[in-house]
Amino acid sequence: MNEQAIVSLRNVTKRIGRSTIINDVSFDVHKGEVFGFLGPNGAGKTTTIRMMVGLMSISKGEIRIQGHSIATEFEQAIRHVGAIVENPEMYKYLTGYHNLVHYARMVPGVTKERIAEVIKLVKLEDRIHDKVRKYSLGMRQRLGVAQALLHRPSLLILDEPTNGLDPAGIRELRDYLQYLTREEGIAVIVSSHLLSEMELMCDRVAILQQGKLVDVKEIEEFMSSGGKEQTYKIEAVLEEEHIAVLSGLDVVRSVTIVSGGVEIVTERAHIPSVLNELMRRDVPIYGVQEVRQSLEDRFLEMTGGVQVG
Template sequence: MTEAVLQLRNLTKRIGTRKIVDNLTFDVPPGEIFGFLGPNGAGKTTTIRMIVGLISISKGEALIKGISVSKHFELAMTHVGAIVENPEMYKFLTGYQNLVHYARRHSGVTKERINEVVNMLGLQNRIHEKVKRYSLGMRQRLGVAQAILHRPSLLILDEPTNGLDPAGIRELRDYLRKLTREEGISVIVSSHLLSEMELMCDRVAIIQSGKLIDIQSINEVRNSAQTKIVIEVEDAHAAYELLASAFDPSRLSLSGDRIELTADKSAVPTITKLLVSSDIDVMGIYAEQKSLEDQFLELTGGEMVV
């Protein structure tokens, strides 16, 4: 079995008597885009800061390529590229000059590698312009280029889509997919944009109050057998009573002339026959797959995401 690029083992952060992060344990395998979601104050940024050594670990450990961040920090960080908050760069220099300057911090980064990364991230047409002329999306891409120059095994991006327009978000998503495919890099993305995480990530970890609530595969979410069946009828109350006798009432909800039922979508023909045979006029019936946002809100009790 391929060794995980990142392993968290009972990772904990205490400030005073309060646990900000509480015994987080999970693995991130090679070539995966792993999302990190949580409500306000859940501890996701604190977790990222512990992984990259910006704050100390109170208990447990983070292993990168099997190397302990606490015990062998410098060696572990040779396998990591990260942007925490905003990418930092010299705006009076060109994009290329920034990359050359950053490359000097790592041994073995050649001009060929710099050009390879520039082309990979689609920066070649603007790379010799000063960074102060770059859009936010261009600066984000240059930041990712800086972070992967030394061929890290793990790329960590904290809120990388902040301030980006839809086109910029899509570009970043495409480049991250390209990185995992062509470079074999594992990517951890922290974001509050659930819809983007659903499009960008392979798996998503949900944390609340510093604890891991669940880890969900996006494919499993998309292919989930449990869907929301929406039923629009003329006599909603009669239809609701009828369906409550045939299905678990806790899976039913009624709002105006609209009834929602959480069930396998194969139940649609049964529902249709039941309503028609009872002379209830059906205006519409269709299945809506539960989004990541629906499942997130269920798991966190409706708390807002940050």
């Protein structure tokens, strides 16, 4: 991953009256990554996004986009941003193409060639001349993304982009965002409550709870328990004596009988010696794999059971 920071938040705080909505939040989002923003309703996700695009003032701290302060250099900063906050708003009586043309007139330097390029990018070539009222929600989302990309932003922000999409639409959006970061090199921030989709879509995820940043990690690191010990499933035909052997090994912290074998908690480095003990007893072993927690498991573990909703 390119470590160039497209957007940086430093000690960002938002107060409304005596209430602190966002409390001292700091993180960077880099070029060429999909950054997931997770949290329960009321955690402050949308408030943070609104501050990032200048729709809400910052009480304390600083947000910089491509080095420009969103508070003091708004025009320089916001020209690098494309965003859909909540639902994309379109003129439903116009065609998709004329919606893009209308928006392009408000943005200097957007050519007909660029309009054609983003239409192809979001794969709407076959329907772009249909009226938007005939579009599915997924197609309107793609048209909204096309509109947000017209001026070649460095940062694309999507607040709950999968709301209302069917599974096919969610997968399409996921594949498209990964294509954008890979081929266009832009940074994408996605706010969502769909943990399973974030797990498949994102390079890194941030957890926000009650206005505070719990953690920011790469998705692979986030999925692990954070320690050296992991859970491994050994697919094998095991008798009670074999279970006793595993339970008696100093390097194995726990053994759980599951369908098709056992799950053990140990360090990766100890797997060969564990298998060797079983093979010495002529146990047929069919496979070994790490048992990963889901993103939902990790979220609930880190937030003390607070659901995303």
